[in-house]
Amino acid sequence: MGFRAWVLQDWQVNSGRPDSQLLLSWFRLAQWATDHWGPLARLVATPYWWIPSLVLGVELPVSATVGPRLRLYHPHGIVINPNCTIGSDCHLRHGVTIGNRGDRAGNELGVASVGDDVELGTGCVVIGDIHIGDHARIGALTIVLAPVPAWGVVVGNPGRVIRVDAPAAQS
Numbered sequence: 001m002g003f004r005a006w007v008l009q010d011w012q013v014n015s016g017r018p019d020s021q022l023l024l025s026w027f028r029l030a031q032w033a034t035d036h037w038g039p040l041a042r043l044v045a046t047p048y049w050w051i052p053s054l055v056l057g058v059e060l061p062v063s064a065t066v067g068p069r070l071r072l073y074h075p076h077g078i079v080i081n082p083n084c085t086i087g088s089d090c091h092l093r094h095g096v097t098i099g100n101r102g103d104r105a106g107n108e109l110g111v112a113s114v115g116d117d118v119e120l121g122t123g124c125v126v127i128g129d130i131h132i133g134d135h136a137r138i139g140a141l142t143i144v145l146a147p148v149p150a151w152g153v154v155v156g157n158p159g160r161v162i163r164v165d166a167p168a169a170q171s
Helices: 003-007 018-036 038-056
Strands: 097-102 108-111 125-127 152-155 160-164
Antiparallel strands (some): 097 108
């Protein structure tokens, strides 16, 4: 993928949301710079880290693996662990946290991974060494502590699977 395509890969799915477009373009630029420029990347990555953190309260580290076409609805209060993996075509709303689980000694016990086309509702928290399956839907304010199957719909605290949707029929 070329430089321009890499930086603008999330642009179209976030049309009408210039704050999300700008944030994600800057995120992709900082990721690209980190992969290609070595120590000089700090000139892009450091301001990227500080400004969104302080202004929007968004922590989307350049070390996180994020698939293409990430949609951010209201990019405020989002916290993503640096070791997290997020698949393609995912939707994150404000207040989402994808993090790790640790023990009392401060050791990380694992970080969540998110499959493709997953929708994470407002204020939901996904923590621990778990995987959220492709096409899953996580409801608002849900605390997810266990793996979620593909096409699963999860709500509550603690989160529980209320149904597993059937894949849409291909025509």
